[in-house]
Amino acid sequence: MSQSYTPPSTLSGISRLAKKLRNERGIAHKEALEVVARIAGFENHAHAKRQLADRVSPLKLVPLYLTVYWHDQNDRKASGRCTAVVCLPEENFATLPILKARGYWMLGGFQLESTDHLQAMMDGHSYRHAQKRITDAVRTLQFCTATGLTPIRKIADKRRVQFLQDLPGQDHRSDWIDSSGSWLTLDEPYHPRSNEKGTERGDWLAKHGLGMTTPAWAGLYVPGESIPNLVSNSPELLQRTTETVERLAPLPQIDWDTHSGGYWSDFHSPQRIASGKPYRPRPQPSYGERAGALPYGGRPGVASEWRPATAMSLQQHRNLGFILRGLSWSNLSSRVVDQLIRTISTLDDWANYEHPDEASNQIDGLYYGGDRAKYATLGDLLKGVHDARVLILSGYLECRPRRDFMKVLDLVARDASKIAQKRVA
Structure with missing residues (x-):
């Protein structure tokens, strides 16, 4: 480790040097924080936060903006953009x-639209619901910052705690991990759960x-x-987590009114404006045919999927499902x-859109259940891939969804050939 860096003595100093190190070395910000914490003489970043928490004086507060668009489910005319501001360390x-x-989206469905602005991807179903989502996000951010815990995302880590689904009486469980790889579960039932000896x-x-x-x-x-019960x-x-959460500061005051607006309005935060970069709106559903493809699904916050504008016959779908x-x-x-x-799931969606008047049992049997082709040799499998290509090329006209499907078939052929070569070797 180069000693040319001046060891920082504050959390903000650790954060600034971590950003510099991240850019210089091309490493993840989380890894940079750990490196800088050790430069500063601490075991890790979580240790630095615990030791330096009481040294930050006076406490510098910075505004964070959070936006949730909402449509009232009980009053279709009521909608808006709830943009709140809260000052946090x-x-x-x-x-x-x-x-x-x-x-993954963070903190219950938010994206980091700018360094000072969290924007929810999905609509709230009322103004009150929008407020709750913002309040929950602020509370969770406080929890993560204080404890150094982050939600478990990796499949391998999820498998490690999968056995917790059998925890007696568990409810509203969330699983967390720290920088060392240790896990902790937060179990929050409505009624107390005893941990005394002799209980289930x-x-x-x-x-x-x-x-x-x-x-x-x-x-x-x-x-x-x-x-709240903590299990680990x-x-x-x-x-450590128990002591930390018992010292957590109360939820700070939230300004709900100053920056809120209409549903079709955008909010440009101060940091977004200062950056000179364009505002990034949420994905929206698409409409109308485009380059031989039609959109389907989608809603505010979720872009539409695309399918070929032409329809394939039920028999072609049935043959393709078999393969x-x-x-x-x-x-x-x-x-x-x-x-x-x-x-297969995507093609099942396409068949439902292409044949909306068919009975559900007819559509459901196209890609799920029923008999299937059997490929005993590599040659048999490659012929199956060829037959699938022929069905797609004859059933759909040229478009991006068709090209994407053909890429999957190419992947299957390459993977099968690679496995067969390894067997021979």
Whole structure:
């Protein structure tokens, strides 16, 4: 490690140096925070936050803007854009990029539209619901910043805690992980759950070598009405988190009115304006044919999917389903099988849109259930791929959805050939 860096002595200093290190080395912001924390003489970033929390004086507060668009389900004429502003310590802003994971929205469905603006992707179903989502997001951000925990996202980590689904009496469970890889579960039932010896829950926890605490804290899910229980196999993490949440600051005051507006209006935060970069609106559903394809599905916050504008006959769909079911049961890698399964689901959607007047039992049997092709050799499988290509080319005209499907078939052929070569070798 180069000693040319001046060890920072504040959390904001750690954050600034982490950004510099991230850009210099091309590493993730979370990793940069860990490196800089060690430069500053701490075990890790979570340790630095605990040690430096009391040294930040005076506390610098920075405005964070949060937006939720809403449509009232009980009054179709009532809608709007709820943009709230809350002033939080700077360290909360360093946490935001860490919470963002590829393929996931953060803090209950928000995206980081700008460094000072969180925008919900999906509509709220009332103004009150919009307020609740914003309040929940602020509360969760405080929790993540103080504890150093982030939601479990990786499949491998989810498998590690999958056994917790059998935790007796669990309700409103959320799973968290810290920078060391230790996990913690927050279980928030409406009624207390005893952890005394001799109880069903106590016996289950003891059997799996787990500890549990019930801190003097309101929790994240319906604070004041649910009972927060912390469960972990790490006594150190359990104790540290319990002490941290019991010291959490109360929810700060939120300004609901100054920046709110109409449903079709946009909010450009100060940092978005200062950056000179264009505002990034939410995805919206599409309409009308485009380059031989038609949109379907979609809603505010979720872009439409696309399907060929031409329709394939039911018999062609039935033949294609027979082939694809066989391919998905063949000797292919799990990655390719997963892609095939997603493709089968997509084709099932296309068939439903192309033949809306057909009985559901006729449509449901096209791609799910029933018999399937059997491919004993690589040659048989490649012929199945060829037959699927012929069906798609004869059933659909040229368009991007058709090209995407052909790429999946190419992937299947390459994967099958690769596996066959390994067997020979």
